[in-house]
Amino acid sequence: xxxxxxxxxxxxxGYADSLQxxxxxxxxxxxxxxxxxxHTMSIYQHGIRDLLPPNLRLVxxxxxxxxxxxxSTLDRAIALAQQKDILIATFGDMVxxxxxxxxxxxxxxxxxxxxxxxxxxxxxxxARRNPQKHIVFLGIGFETTAPTVAATLxxxxxxxxxxFSVLCAHKTMPAAMAALTADANLTVDGYLCPAHVxxxxxxxxxxFLAEERRIPxxxxxxxxxxxxxxxxxxxxxxxxxxxxxxxxxxxxxxxAGNRLAQALLAKVFEPCDAEWRGLGTIVGSGLRLREExxxxxxxxxxxxxxPLSKESPACRCGDILKGLIQPGDCPLFARTCTPENPVGACxxxxxxxxxAAYRFGI
Amino acid sequence: MHxxxxxxxxxxxxxxxxxxxxDLIIPTLSGTALKDQNDAAVLAIPPGEGRLAFxxxxxxxxxxxxxxxxxxxxxxxxxxxxxxxSGARPLAISVGLILEEGLPIADLKLILQSMRKAAKAADVxxxxxxxxxxxxxxxxxxxxxxxxxxxxxxxxxLGGSQARAGDKVLINGTIGDHGMAILSRxxxxxxxxxxxxxxxxxxxxxxxxxxxxxxSVHVLRDPTxxxxxxxxxxxxxxxxxxxxxxxxxxxxxREVHGIxxxxxxxxxxxxxxxxxxxxxxENKAADVLHAMxxxxxxxxxxxxGEIQGSNFGRVTLRTAIGGLRSVDMLTGEQLPRxx
Ligand code: SF4
Ligand code: SF4
Numbered sequence: 198x199x200x201x202x203x204x205x206x207x208x209x210x211g212y213a214d215s216l217q218x219x220x221x222x223x224x225x226x227x228x229x230x231x232x233x234x235x236h237t238m239s240i241y242q243h244g245i246r247d248l249l250p251p252n253l254r255l256v257x258x259x260x261x262x263x264x265x266x267x268x269s270t271l272d273r274a275i276a277l278a279q280q281k282d283i284l285i286a287t288f289g290d291m292v293x294x295x296x297x298x299x300x301x302x303x304x305x306x307x308x309x310x311x312x313x314x315x316x317x318x319x320x321x322x323x324a325r326r327n328p329q330k331h332i333v334f335l336g337i338g339f340e341t342t343a344p345t346v347a348a349t350l351x352x353x354x355x356x357x358x359x360x361f362s363v364l365c366a367h368k369t370m371p372a373a374m375a376a377l378t379a380d381a382n383l384t385v386d387g388y389l390c391p392a393h394v395x396x397x398x399x400x401x402x403x404x405f406l407a408e409e410r411r412i413p414x415x416x417x418x419x420x421x422x423x424x425x426x427x428x429x430x431x432x433x434x435x436x437x438x439x440x441x442x443x444x445x446x447x448x449x450x451x452x453a454g455n456r457l458a459q460a461l462l463a464k465v466f467e468p469c470d471a472e473w474r475g476l477g478t479i480v481g482s483g484l485r486l487r488e489e490x491x492x493x494x495x496x497x498x499x500x501x502x503x504p505l506s507k508e509s510p511a512c513r514c515g516d517i518l519k520g521l522i523q524p525g526d527c528p529l530f531a532r533t534c535t536p537e538n539p540v541g542a543c544x545x546x547x548x549x550x551x552x553a554a555y556r557f558g559i
Numbered sequence: 560m561h562x563x564x565x566x567x568x569x570x571x572x573x574x575x576x577x578x579x580x581x582d583l584i585i586p587t588l589s590g591t592a593l594k595d596q597n598d599a600a601v602l603a604i605p606p607g608e609g610r611l612a613f614x615x616x617x618x619x620x621x622x623x624x625x626x627x628x629x630x631x632x633x634x635x636x637x638x639x640x641x642x643x644x645s646g647a648r649p650l651a652i653s654v655g656l657i658l659e660e661g662l663p664i665a666d667l668k669l670i671l672q673s674m675r676k677a678a679k680a681a682d683v684x685x686x687x688x689x690x691x692x693x694x695x696x697x698x699x700x701x702x703x704x705x706x707x708x709x710x711x712x713x714x715x716x717l718g719g720s721q722a723r724a725g726d727k728v729l730i731n732g733t734i735g736d737h738g739m740a741i742l743s744r745x746x747x748x749x750x751x752x753x754x755x756x757x758x759x760x761x762x763x764x765x766x767x768x769x770x771x772x773x774x775s776v777h778v779l780r781d782p783t784x785x786x787x788x789x790x791x792x793x794x795x796x797x798x799x800x801x802x803x804x805x806x807x808x809x810x811x812x813r814e815v816h817g818i819x820x821x822x823x824x825x826x827x828x829x830x831x832x833x834x835x836x837x838x839x840x841e842n843k844a845a846d847v848l849h850a851m852x853x854x855x856x857x858x859x860x861x862x863x864g865e866i867q868g869s870n871f872g873r874v875t876l877r878t879a880i881g882g883l884r885s886v887d888m889l890t891g892e893q894l895p896r897x898x
Contacts, residue, residue, distance in 0.1 A: 204878075204879040204880050205880075206807075206879060206880050206881045209880035209881060210880075210881060213881075235823065238823070241884060242825070242878075242884065243878045243879070243880055243882055243884070244876070244877075244878040244880070244881075244882020244883045244884040245880070245882055246882070247882035247883050247884070248880070248881065248882050421878070421879070421880045421882075422880070425880075536890040537890050547823065548823075555887070556885070556887045557884040557885055557886075557887075558884075558885060
C-alpha cells in the first residue's frame, strides 16, 4: 500500500537519523506546532512521532475547522435545523459535534432535515432540486474551503437562487497563528504551516510571523517524507536562529499563492472578528459575507434566538488547540470523552488531535 | 396498466402479489428456487455429514447498482460468505424482499437476475422467500434480507477467538475495492476512476484453504463494513492477542489508494465484499498461501501480518516508513475530510 515516492523507508530513516544526531547534543527540548489537522492525522497515522528524538516535541494547533467552530455556531445551526422549512447541508463531521444541548445528528434523529454533502456545490444542487425547502449550508473551514463557497455563492447569485444561504463561520489561519504567538504561555519554537491553506494564500502571508514575531515557519506537505523534511527544515532555522518562511511543499505552494482564489475570496467575503472554540475571539480572523451577498447570509435572513452557549466545563479543548497540553493530559480523554461519545470537538473530527491520539496512539 | 413500477397492491397478498411472484420473482429465481409455494422449505440434510451453520443478514445499499454488482448479488454473496467464514458449505438461502412503492419493475428484474446468477455461481439454492411492499418513503427502493444454511464438516472449528501467538495473517487480495466503488458512484462525488466492487462468493476459496491448512486454519473472516482494520481488531479482542500488521504488505489498488488519499480516507477501514482474512498456524501458512494463490479469487493473496501474545486485544501497524501506530475499530462512518 505505501506510496513509493513519499514513503520511502530508507529516506525516512535518513531524516530520522539526522534529526536524532542534531538534537542529541541539544540541551533543551524543542517544540514544533503543526497547525493543520491533516498534518496531525498524517503524523499519527504514519507513526512519525515514533521516529523523532525524545527532545523534539510535536504539538497540534488550531488547524481543524471542525474543532475550532464555536458552540454558538452549532447552536445557531441547530436552531435553524429545527425550523420546518429548512434543510441543513453540511460536511460530515459537523453533525456529531456537540452544541450546548444537542447536536445536528441528534436533531436529525428527531426529524430535522440534515444532509451531508461533499462540496458546497452539492448544497446548491440540493436547493435546485428542492424548491419548496430552504437550504442552509454550514460554511466552515479556512482559506482552502472558503473559495469554493465563494464560487458557489457567485453561482447562486447568477442563477438568482432564493432558497439557498450560507451560515458563515469561515476563519483565516495567519491571524490565529499570530494570536497564538502573542500568548505568553506559548512554548512553540516553530510552525509547520498548513499545506492546502498555503497553496491559496501563499508563503508571503506568514512573513510577518517570521520577521516580526521571530517564529520559524515551514510550509509542509502531508506525506510522511514531506513532514520529516519539513521538521528538518524548521530545526535548521531554529538552530541557526534565523527565522524565515521556507517552503517544503514546493509542488503546490508559491510565495504569492493562488491569485484567482484570493480574488474570489475578496469579492464575496470581508474580514471580521471571529470566535474560535477554545481560543476566544480573535481580531480579524474571520470571514463574513459582504453586503452584496447579504441575501445569502443565513444569519441575516433567518434570525433565530439561540440560548446562551455553554461548553462542557471539564473539556480542555482550548489548551489542546493552543498546544499547551497533549490529549492524554485531559482528564476526560478516553474516559468520558471518546469518538463514540465526544465531549469536545477535538474528539469528533477526523482531523481532531484527541481523535487522532485516541485512534492511533501507541 | 401500471405494470412498470411497484404498487402498494403488489404487497397486498392478493392478485397483484401473486402476479409479481408468478410472473417475475419465481421464474427469475427458478433453477435456484423451489417451485412449490409453501410456507417453509423442507431440506434434506446429507446423513452423517456434520453440523449446521445458520446466518442472516439484511442488505441496504445506495446506489443499488454499482460497478461490479448490485444489491442482488451482494445479498447472495454476502450470505454465502458468512456461511463460508464459519467453514460451512452453503446449502440453502432464503430471500425476503422489502419493496418501496414506485420501484421500477425493470430494476427489480435486474436485481433478481443477478441474485439468480450469484446463487448459481455459489451452487446454493434459494428455497424460500417473502415479499412485502411499503408505501413510498417508508423504505429506500429495495431492502433485501437473506438467511442461509450451510453444512460444517465434522472437526472444523473456526472462530474469532482461535487466533494464537505465532499465527500468520493472510488476505486474498486488494483492500477497499467495494467501498470505493460505492463511494465513487454516489451522486455528487465526481470521481472518474474505474473501480469495481470485489463482490464474490468465497466458499470455494475457503474449501481450498481448509483442504490445504486443515486444523491449522484458526480464523476466517470477511472484512466487510468497517474494513480490514475493524475485523482484525475484533479478532485481536476475541482471541486476546496482539496483531502486528505490515503496511508495506497491504495490497491496495493504485486507484483506490489514490482516491482514499484525496478524500482523506484510510483503505484499512473501507468495506470489502470479496475478501477474507485467514489466520493460520505458522507451519501451514505457506501451504495455505500457495493454495489461495492458485484460486482465481486468491491470486493476489499475501501475508499481511502476524499474531503475537503480548499486548492483548491490540492491533499495531508498522507503517511504510517504519513507525508504529495502533489500529482501532471504525467509529461511525468514514467521512471525507473537509479540505
Ligand atoms: S482545513 Fe486544510 S489546513 Fe485545515 S486541517 Fe484541513 S487540510 Fe489542514
Ligand atoms: S479529550 Fe475530549 S474533552 Fe478533553 S480536550 Fe480532548 S476533546 Fe476536549
